[in-house]
Amino acid sequence: MPGEMMIRRLRVNSKLSEDDVSALRSLRVQVKEFPEETVVVREGERATHCGVILSGFAYRAKVAENGKRQILSFHPAGDMPDLQGLFLDRMDHDLVTLSRARIGFIEHRSIHQLIEAQPSIAQALWRETLVDAAVFREWIVSLGTRTAAGRMAHLIAELRQRLTAMGLAADDEFEFPITQSRLAEALGLSAVHVNRVLQSFRAEGVLDIQKNMVKLSDIAKLVEIGGFSDTYLHQQ
Amino acid sequence: MPGEMMIRRLRVNSKLSEDDVSALRSLRVQVKEFPEETVVVREGERATHCGVILSGFAYRAKVAENGKRQILSFHPAGDMPDLQGLFLDRMDHDLVTLSRARIGFIEHRSIHQLIEAQPSIAQALWRETLVDAAVFREWIVSLGTRTAAGRMAHLIAELRQRLTAMGLAADDEFEFPITQSRLAEALGLSAVHVNRVLQSFRAEGVLDIQKNMVKLSDIAKLVEIGGFSDTYLHQQ
DNA sequence: CGATTTGTTGACTAATATCAAACTGTGTGG
DNA sequence: CCACACAGTTTGATATTAGTCAACAAATCG
Numbered sequence: 399m400p401g402e403m404m405i406r407r408l409r410v411n412s413k414l415s416e417d418d419v420s421a422l423r424s425l426r427v428q429v430k431e432f433p434e435e436t437v438v439v440r441e442g443e444r445a446t447h448c449g450v451i452l453s454g455f456a457y458r459a460k461v462a463e464n465g466k467r468q469i470l471s472f473h474p475a476g477d478m479p480d481l482q483g484l485f486l487d488r489m490d491h492d493l494v495t496l497s498r499a500r501i502g503f504i505e506h507r508s509i510h511q512l513i514e515a516q517p518s519i520a521q522a523l524w525r526e527t528l529v530d531a532a533v534f535r536e537w538i539v540s541l542g543t544r545t546a547a548g549r550m551a552h553l554i555a556e557l558r559q560r561l562t563a564m565g566l567a568a569d570d571e572f573e574f575p576i577t578q579s580r581l582a583e584a585l586g587l588s589a590v591h592v593n594r595v596l597q598s599f600r601a602e603g604v605l606d607i608q609k610n611m612v613k614l615s616d617i618a619k620l621v622e623i624g625g626f627s628d629t630y631l632h633q634q
Numbered sequence: 635m636p637g638e639m640m641i642r643r644l645r646v647n648s649k650l651s652e653d654d655v656s657a658l659r660s661l662r663v664q665v666k667e668f669p670e671e672t673v674v675v676r677e678g679e680r681a682t683h684c685g686v687i688l689s690g691f692a693y694r695a696k697v698a699e700n701g702k703r704q705i706l707s708f709h710p711a712g713d714m715p716d717l718q719g720l721f722l723d724r725m726d727h728d729l730v731t732l733s734r735a736r737i738g739f740i741e742h743r744s745i746h747q748l749i750e751a752q753p754s755i756a757q758a759l760w761r762e763t764l765v766d767a768a769v770f771r772e773w774i775v776s777l778g779t780r781t782a783a784g785r786m787a788h789l790i791a792e793l794r795q796r797l798t799a800m801g802l803a804a805d806d807e808f809e810f811p812i813t814q815s816r817l818a819e820a821l822g823l824s825a826v827h828v829n830r831v832l833q834s835f836r837a838e839g840v841l842d843i844q845k846n847m848v849k850l851s852d853i854a855k856l857v858e859i860g861g862f863s864d865t866y867l868h869q870q
Numbered sequence: 871c872g873a874t875t876t877g878t879t880g881a882c883t884a885a886t887a888t889c890a891a892a893c894t895g896t897g898t899g900g
Numbered sequence: 901c902c903a904c905a906c907a908g909t910t911t912g913a914t915a916t917t918a919g920t921c922a923a924c925a926a927a928t929c930g
Contacts, residue, residue: 442865460771463861466779470771482768485761490768490866517750524760525721531763532718532726534770535696535706541777542822543702546886577908586778588887593910625699629678630726782918813876824919829878 400427400502404450407476410563410633411529412522421516425509427502432495434575439493445483447503451475454499455575459583460491469584471533472496472557472574476564481527484509497575497610529632536630541586544625546595549585551624554605554612559628570617575610636663636738640686643712646799646869647765648758657752661745663738668731670811675729681719683739687711690735691811695819696727705820707769708732708793708810712800717763720745733811733846765868772866777822780861782831785821787860790841790848795864806853811846 401423408414408422429452432438438456439445449456451473458470458479470491473479479493484506495501513520536556540549557574561567578596579589587595600606603615604623614620637659644650650658665688668674674692675681685692687709694706694715706727709715715729720742731737749756772792776785793810797803814832815825823831836842839851840859850856 458771460775462775462779463863464779464784468775468778470774482764485757486764486768486868488865488868490868491771514753520756521721524763527760527764527767528718528722531767531770532722534767534774535694535727537774538706538770538777539696539698539704541774542704542819543698543700548700579908583778589908590888590910591886594886597910627699629724632722632724632726815876825876826878826920827918830918833878 400429400450400452401425403452403476404478404502407450407478407564408522408526410476411525413634414522415518418516418519418522421512421519425504425512427504429500429502431500432498434495434497434499436495437492438495438501439480439483439489441489441492443489444487445480445489445506447505448478448483448509449480449493450502450504451477451479452500452502455496456493456499456501457496457580457584458491458493467583468586469580471530471537472584474557474561474564474566476566478523478526481523481530484523496580525632532630532632546585546587546591547598548624549587550581550592550595550599551604551620552626553581553584553624554614555617555621555624555626556628556631557612558614558617559626559631559633563631563633570615571611571613573610574607574612576607636665636686636688637661639688639712640714640738643686643714643800644758644762646712647761649870650758651754654752654755654758657748657755661740661748663740665736665738667736668734670731670733670735672731673728674731674737675716675719675725677725677728679725680723681716681725681742683741684714684719684745685716685729686738686740687713687715688736688738691732692729692735692737693732693816693820694727694729703819704822705816707766707773708820710793710797710800710802712802714759714762717759717766720759732816761868768866768868782821782823782827783834784860785823786817786828786831786835787840787856788862789817789820789860790850791853791857791860791862792867793848794850794853795862795867799867799869806851807847807849809846810843810848812843 405419405422453475456473456479459467460470461467540552544552558567558572561572578592582589582592596607604619605615606613641655641658689711692709692715695703696706697703776788794803794808797808814828818825818828832843840855841851842849
């Protein structure tokens with residue numbers, strides 16, 4: 399039931415009627431499995447499908463002219479990271495798997511039909527893209543105003559919040575198969591500096607990342623260091 | 635005719651039919667004038683209207699927990715900077731005038747009616763919010779990977795491109811009433827450093843900012859320093 | 871015209887990057 | 901099972917970028 403993940407996810411930000419749910423269930427979803435660190439859709443391509451992450455993690459990234467890569471967002475199960483493709487004809491960034499991941503693909507054509515027939519679903523999807531943009535805004539605030547430790551803490555706190563909403567995080571830990579150099583690409587830091595920040599978090603009992611798991615020792619401290627407040631996520 | 639500005643703007647990214655245009659013309663727009671540096675909508679508020687910048691400039695900004703303010707985007711005439719308010723109930727950032735500005739306000743209710751009756755307009759507005767997000771993504775790349783000079787150059791090159799699309803820029807100059815400390819807030823730099831970057835641009839014949847005008851001396855160099863490519867703007 | 875904001879300069883400091891090397895863990899083929 | 905390769909992490913030394921502070925100059929405004 400690949401549609402279920404999508405329904406669960408849309409319910410985080412929108413109310414869905416019975417009709418909406420059954421319409422979503424009727425979507426044809428083509429499931430593919432990808433190994434870790436595999437490009438799913440590449441910048442410049444014309445996308446014909448929308449992807450739903452069914453298991454594992456993906457991220458979006460863009461390569462700057464100087465060769466540095468910037469990670470734009472992380473996507474756990476439930477996320478639909480390329481909804482923008484419904485109305486923008488070319489990808490302006492890559493979609494890449496972080497871990498091994500199953501991704502469900504839905505044809506643009508069927509989504510277009512669906513949202514024409516069912517405006518409430520159009521609204522839910524539109525809202526998804528708006529929340530996506532709100533997360534980008536907060537990411538800009540992080541990069542522009544926060545210290546290295548603040549950015550790191552904010553990222554982890556945000557992930558925890560989003561995973562919790564999907565029932566994918568325990569109280570004090572969650573799965574997140576990330577390397578330090580990818581964290582560096584996300585936070586606009588060097589891998590060496592990321593390493594040092596993580597060491598300081600370990601030493602001060604904030605968190606630890608070991609073997610694909612983020613272990614949180616002091617969530618209050620994490621939230622404070624990152625200046626995290628969940629309002630920008632617009633969860634109901 | 636306050637609707638005309640909006641129509642001109644939507645045509646940058648979308649095709650509009652005759653019906654679309656006349657429907658847009660029939661929207662009731664309430665025009666208000668604001669002095670410079672005035673908060674139009676504040677973070678946390680529940681917006682009831684969408685704004686269209688009719689003249690002047692506005693920007694969106696967010697204050698981080700540490701008191702630093704991050705400017706998220708600049709908005710020249712034509713832009714509708716708070717479209718997200720149609721589906722997100724509270725503002726997650728401020729909308730502020732940069733210069734004296736006239737802003738047209740349209741009730742959410744009438745836009746909701748319009749997009750229900752005319753799906754092609756819904757698509758055009760949705761696409762606007764998606765391009766807005768694409769610009770945020772590029773802003774993230776700037777903050778995460780580019781040097782101070784690169785960020786500055788990229789911002790100016792982007793603005794030039796967007797203003798040109800609206801017919802608001804001459805070949806080698808455009809109006810942009812910005813102070814160095816606001817540039818600093820946008821680029822995640824200190825005002826002193828912005829000053830030094832601008833001096834180097836002047837010295838090397840790239841550009842000069844004087845009296846509300848950006849004067850471009852060498853656009854090719856500007857584009858190169860900023861690593862600017864316009865594809866992410868998704869203009870047709 | 872004084873008052874205030876904006877821009878400029880120099881000296882010094884802090885944050886983070888870079889480079890290079892060593893260390894750790896994990897999986898693979900012999 | 902071992903040896904090796906490889907990717908990821910850790911460490912130390914040094915370099916660079918940008919921030920801070922403080923003073924002053926220039927422009928703008930009422």
